[in-house]
Amino acid sequence: MKKFENFDYKRPNVEDVQDRVDEIIEAFKRADSAESQSKVIKSFNELSDEIYTASSIAEIRYDVNTADEFYAGEKSFWDEFNPKLASYKTRFAEVLLASKYRKELSDVYGEYFFTKYEIEKKIFDDSIAEDMIEENKLVSEYHKLVAIGKVQFQGKEITLNDITPYRESVDREIRKEANEAYFGYFADNVAEFDKIYDGLVKLRTKMAKKLGYDNFVQMAYDRMGRSDYNPKDVAEYRRQILEDVVPEVNKLRIKQKERLGIENPLYYDYNLKFLSGNPAPKGDSDWIMKNGRLMYDKLGGELKAFYDFMEGHELFDVLSREGKKAGGYCTFIPEYGAPFIFANFNGTQHDVDVLTHEAGHAFQVYNAFREQELSDYLWPTMDAAEIHSMSMEFLSWPYMDLFFEEDAEKYRFSHMTHCIEFLPYGATIDEFQHVVYENPELSPEERRRAFREIEKKYLPHIDYGDNEFLESGGFFFRQLHIFSMPFYYIDYTLAQVCALQFWKKSREDREKTLQIYTELCKAGGSKPFLSLLKIADLKNPFESGNIKLTIEPAIKYLNEIDDKKM
Ligand code: ZN
Numbered sequence: 001m002k003k004f005e006n007f008d009y010k011r012p013n014v015e016d017v018q019d020r021v022d023e024i025i026e027a028f029k030r031a032d033s034a035e036s037q038s039k040v041i042k043s044f045n046e047l048s049d050e051i052y053t054a055s056s057i058a059e060i061r062y063d064v065n066t067a068d069e070f071y072a073g074e075k076s077f078w079d080e081f082n083p084k085l086a087s088y089k090t091r092f093a094e095v096l097l098a099s100k101y102r103k104e105l106s107d108v109y110g111e112y113f114f115t116k117y118e119i120e121k122k123i124f125d126d127s128i129a130e131d132m133i134e135e136n137k138l139v140s141e142y143h144k145l146v147a148i149g150k151v152q153f154q155g156k157e158i159t160l161n162d163i164t165p166y167r168e169s170v171d172r173e174i175r176k177e178a179n180e181a182y183f184g185y186f187a188d189n190v191a192e193f194d195k196i197y198d199g200l201v202k203l204r205t206k207m208a209k210k211l212g213y214d215n216f217v218q219m220a221y222d223r224m225g226r227s228d229y230n231p232k233d234v235a236e237y238r239r240q241i242l243e244d245v246v247p248e249v250n251k252l253r254i255k256q257k258e259r260l261g262i263e264n265p266l267y268y269d270y271n272l273k274f275l276s277g278n279p280a281p282k283g284d285s286d287w288i289m290k291n292g293r294l295m296y297d298k299l300g301g302e303l304k305a306f307y308d309f310m311e312g313h314e315l316f317d318v319l320s321r322e323g324k325k326a327g328g329y330c331t332f333i334p335e336y337g338a339p340f341i342f343a344n345f346n347g348t349q350h351d352v353d354v355l356t357h358e359a360g361h362a363f364q365v366y367n368a369f370r371e372q373e374l375s376d377y378l379w380p381t382m383d384a385a386e387i388h389s390m391s392m393e394f395l396s397w398p399y400m401d402l403f404f405e406e407d408a409e410k411y412r413f414s415h416m417t418h419c420i421e422f423l424p425y426g427a428t429i430d431e432f433q434h435v436v437y438e439n440p441e442l443s444p445e446e447r448r449r450a451f452r453e454i455e456k457k458y459l460p461h462i463d464y465g466d467n468e469f470l471e472s473g474g475f476f477f478r479q480l481h482i483f484s485m486p487f488y489y490i491d492y493t494l495a496q497v498c499a500l501q502f503w504k505k506s507r508e509d510r511e512k513t514l515q516i517y518t519e520l521c522k523a524g525g526s527k528p529f530l531s532l533l534k535i536a537d538l539k540n541p542f543e544s545g546n547i548k549l550t551i552e553p554a555i556k557y558l559n560e561i562d563d564k565k566m
Pocket residue numbers: 357361386389
């Protein structure tokens with residue numbers, strides 16, 4: 001088996017690509033039958049796969065070692081080349097949508113194929129190319145401002161990332177100091193964060209207007225590829241969260257308070273779930289990977305075969321090293337049919353998430369690639385993509401003893417608690433962005449005030465004590481999606497609601513549920529969100545009453561556990 005380190009990388013020649021796109025477009029126009037147009041669609045696919053292969057390899061090799069001069073150069077190349085790819089896609093969309101054989105082609109590829117290109121055409125036009133570069137710059141400024149963030153903590157200078165474990169410390173004084181220091185950074189740089197966000201809101205509004213939208217909201221929905229629900233459906237969904245989930249979360253918060261024995265918990269107490277500390281894996285990175293291998297053996301069938309492939313080709317880079325980029329993700333290398341998992345293990349339960357959540361994404365794309373003819377159908381929209389990852393977190397529940405040993409139940413309890421508590425938080429982030437982009441003239445202060453009001457509605461337990469910055473609505477500065485991926489956040493909650501249904505199904509019939517899960521993964525992005533749900537017989541989260549039905553069994557599970565012993 002060829003290992004990732006031996007995968008070939010070749011930077012595409014820009015003029016060649018340009019010529020090939022021109023040829024493809026001409027060939028499509030000339031093609032005088034559905035079959036010959038179909039052939040051209042395939043060559044466009046091949047070209048996309050080729051480019052995607054090179055860009056993925058370059059991205060990974062740079063991320064695992066940002067000091068590598070060769071790949072740093074390649075990264076600069078791709079930063080410039082990537083925006084051009086959007087314009088190729090729009091050009092192809094134009095000829096495709098004008099096809100005389102649309103009926104025949106949609107019989108083969110599905111009408112959704114055309115829907116996808118219709119959206120593609122709506123969200124891009126040369127008139128916003130410069131604005132998009134500017135948008136990327138502002139987003140990079142945000143990331144940089146957070147990445148360079150350092151604060152004074154216990155007499156030492158420490159990065160925002162390194163302070164994380166202290167923010168969950170079992171010692172309340174340490175926890176308090178760490179959280180004050182952490183949010184202090186955002187408070188000290190309020191003018192900078194305001195400037196970046198205000199710039200982004202104005203810029204995105206301007207782009208939306210140029211493209212003929214009323215405001216940025218629908219443009220953002222289109223960018224997310226949402227084709228079968230709209231802001232009204234999402235508002236109804238948030239209403240269900242407010243009415244059916246918020247009261248349950250309030251009860252969970254009371255339980256947490258009793259468990260921790262804190263009379264009046266404040267904002268810095270919420271992340272600590274147990275006085276004995278949050279559950280962590282009981283061994284080092286090698287041990288975690290070894291047990292991950294065991295887990296996939298036990299899961300068996302197609303999951304085992306997939307894991308053999310991942311290991312055989314060495315498609316993981318999970319150890320934290322100097323010079324390695326922060327964070328984690330799963331990407332794909334089409335010409336090798338290979339997913340790749342990138343992570344930075346840090347000794348917390350998130351290390352295990354890499355083997356469940358990221359591996360869920362990898363399993364999906366691995367299967368969709370083998371099942372779907374078109375690379376356009378490789379990945380679904382994010383609302384559906386997070387179902388694969390979040391459901392894998394649940395499907396692997398029976399094996400959590402491998403990582404947490406005697407704390408496995410504690411892990412499961414905290415995982416489930418987090419899933420329920422997460423829904424109102426996600427609704428907060430989403431509603432806030434609707435308010436912001438529907439009212440782009442709001443001042444930064446007015447935006448913060450709006451954020452705090454929405455928080456009070458969905459997260460009534462929050463008490464910021466004497467922290468004026470947070471009380472004035474500054475918390476959202478730390479939520480990077482608000483800056484870099486507008487309107488993405490609700491997708492996590494939609495997927496969570498679906499993953500909870502997989503959890504329930506898997507407790508009733510494990511084998512059958514794994515099979516349905518695999519079917520859903522194979523469908524990849526060949527259908528829009530609500531149609532994908534039908535494949536797995538999942539309830540539509542936008543329909544009134546479905547959220548209540550979904551969370552009930554989870555709440556029952558949590559109530560049956562004697563959490564005071566944990
Ligand atoms: Zn994910």
